[in-house]
Amino acid sequence: MPFTRKAYRAAILHSIADPAEVGIEASYEYFEDGLLVVENGQISAIGHATELLSTLPADIEITHYQDALITPGLIDTHIHLPQTGMVGAYGEQLLDWLNTYTFPCESQFADKAHADEVADIFIKELLRNGTTTALVFGSVHPQSVNSFFEAAQQLDLRMIAGKVMMDRNAPDYLTDTAESSYVESKALIERWHGKGRLHYAVTPRFAPTSTPEQLTLAGQLLGEYPDLYMQTHISENLKEVEWVKELFPERKGYLDVYDHYQLLGERSVFAHGVHLCDDECARLAETGSAIAFCPTSNFFLGSGLFNLPMAEKHKLNVGLGTDVGGGTSFSLLQTLNEAYKVMQLQGARLSPFKSLYLATLGGARALRLEDKIGTLHPGTDADFLVLDYNATPLLSYRLKQANNIAETLFVLMTLGDDRTVLQTYAAGTLVHQR
Incomplete structure (x- = not known):
C-alpha cells in the first residue's frame, strides 16, 4: 500500500x-x-x-x-440490522411490538439477496449519520451477518455483529435450535472474527427466547474464543422482567439468568437496563460488563427512563444505542437529544460533554476499543x-x-x-x- x-x-x-x-x-x-x-x-x-x-x-x-x-466517529452500541424496514412502526409496547412487526420483518432475511440489499441501506444510513462503529444484531439467519460483514469489509469499517440465537417463544419460521445456533455461530466466528476491523458478538436475543441449553452453548462459545463479544437485552420493559421471572424461577433476577450461564464479562453489552436495581448495576460493573443506553427506543416503546446517575455511581461502562427499529433514528445526535430529556425527567442534568463522551469514548470503553476508536x-x-x-x-x-x-x-x-x-x-x- x-x-x-x-x-x-x-x-x-x-x-x-x-x-x-x-x-x-x-x-x-x-x-x-x-x-x-x-x-x-x-x-x-x-x-x-x-x-x-x-x-x-x-x-x-x-x-x-x-x-x-x-x-x-460516533459509536452505536445497540442496533438491529433486520429492523431497518420497520423503523417507526406504530403503537405497541415491547412484547406485542416484537410479534406484530419485528418477527415478520426479520423472517425476510432467509433470502440472501434481501439481506444484501438491507445491509447496503443500513451501512449507508450509519455513515450518513456519522456512525463509524456499531454493535449490530443480525437476524436468526447466518446470511444476515454474512451480508453485513461483506458490506462493512469493503469499506474497512470497524463493526461488531452476530447472528441472533433464538430457540423458543418465537414463531416457528424464525427459530433455530440450541445446537444449530452453536454450529452456525461458530462458522461465522471462524469466517469473520478478527478479519480486518470486524469482530463477532455471540447474540442470544434475550433470556425469554433462549432455552437453558442454548444459553449454556452461548457461554461455551465465549469460553472457546476469549476475545468475542456478547450482546443481548436486559430489563427493558416491566412485562418482560416479569416473564423472565416466570421462565427462570430458580434464578434470583433477570441479570442472574445471564450470570448463571457465564455471559457477563468485559466484552458483554446489555441493551437498555431501564429497570435494573443497584445490586445488578454493581454486578455488571464488577464483571466489566456494559450497558447500551437507548433513550429514543425507551421513549418510543414506553419502556421507561434509564438511571444514568445510578450507573455512574457504580462506575459501570455505558455506551449509547439508537436501537433501530425500536428507536426511530439512526442519528446519535438525535439520540442524545432524547437522552437529555430522559435525564431532565429524573431531575438530573446531562452536560454536552458527557453526551459527547457517551457517543464516542464511552462507547469505545463499553466495547473495550478505546485504544483504537472513540478519541x-x-x-x-x-x-x-x-x-x-x-x-x-x-x-x-x-x-x-x-x-x-x-x-x-x-x-x-x-x-x-x-x-x-x-x-x-x-x-x-x-x-x-x-
Whole structure:
C-alpha cells in the first residue's frame, strides 16, 4: 500500500475522559483552530494548527473547513440490522411490538439477496449519520451477518455483529435450535472474527427466547474464543422482567439468568437496563460488563427512563444505542437529544460533554476499543466526522448566537441530525460525503 499522509484543519473536539470521574473541564480537548494529521489510516498528530503546520512537509494535502467541527466517529452500541424496514412502526409496547412487526420483518432475511440489499441501506444510513462503529444484531439467519460483514469489509469499517440465537417463544419460521445456533455461530466466528476491523458478538436475543441449553452453548462459545463479544437485552420493559421471572424461577433476577450461564464479562453489552436495581448495576460493573443506553427506543416503546446517575455511581461502562427499529433514528445526535430529556425527567442534568463522551469514548470503553476508536489520539484509527455549522438555516442562525464550545456542542446535539454530518471518514478514507 502506498504511504499516504493528509491533514484536516477545522475546530476539533474530542473526549479524553468521563466527566463523571474527572469533572467537565478535564474531560475534553478542544482546538478552536485545530489540525488533524492522518497517516495510512491512523491519526499521527492533533493540535493547534499554528503549532503543527510548521512541522509538516511542504507538499502535504491540507483540507481546510470553514464553520465546521471535527469529532471522533460516533459509536452505536445497540442496533438491529433486520429492523431497518420497520423503523417507526406504530403503537405497541415491547412484547406485542416484537410479534406484530419485528418477527415478520426479520423472517425476510432467509433470502440472501434481501439481506444484501438491507445491509447496503443500513451501512449507508450509519455513515450518513456519522456512525463509524456499531454493535449490530443480525437476524436468526447466518446470511444476515454474512451480508453485513461483506458490506462493512469493503469499506474497512470497524463493526461488531452476530447472528441472533433464538430457540423458543418465537414463531416457528424464525427459530433455530440450541445446537444449530452453536454450529452456525461458530462458522461465522471462524469466517469473520478478527478479519480486518470486524469482530463477532455471540447474540442470544434475550433470556425469554433462549432455552437453558442454548444459553449454556452461548457461554461455551465465549469460553472457546476469549476475545468475542456478547450482546443481548436486559430489563427493558416491566412485562418482560416479569416473564423472565416466570421462565427462570430458580434464578434470583433477570441479570442472574445471564450470570448463571457465564455471559457477563468485559466484552458483554446489555441493551437498555431501564429497570435494573443497584445490586445488578454493581454486578455488571464488577464483571466489566456494559450497558447500551437507548433513550429514543425507551421513549418510543414506553419502556421507561434509564438511571444514568445510578450507573455512574457504580462506575459501570455505558455506551449509547439508537436501537433501530425500536428507536426511530439512526442519528446519535438525535439520540442524545432524547437522552437529555430522559435525564431532565429524573431531575438530573446531562452536560454536552458527557453526551459527547457517551457517543464516542464511552462507547469505545463499553466495547473495550478505546485504544483504537472513540478519541482522536495519535495512534488510533482515523475514524472521524466533519460536522457542518451551516447544515440548516436554523442551525446556522442559532450557532451564531453560541458563545462557547459547550453551547455549540449542545445546539448540535439538539438541532442536529444526518444533515449536520458533512463528511464521514473511516480508517482515513472518505466513506460519506453529504
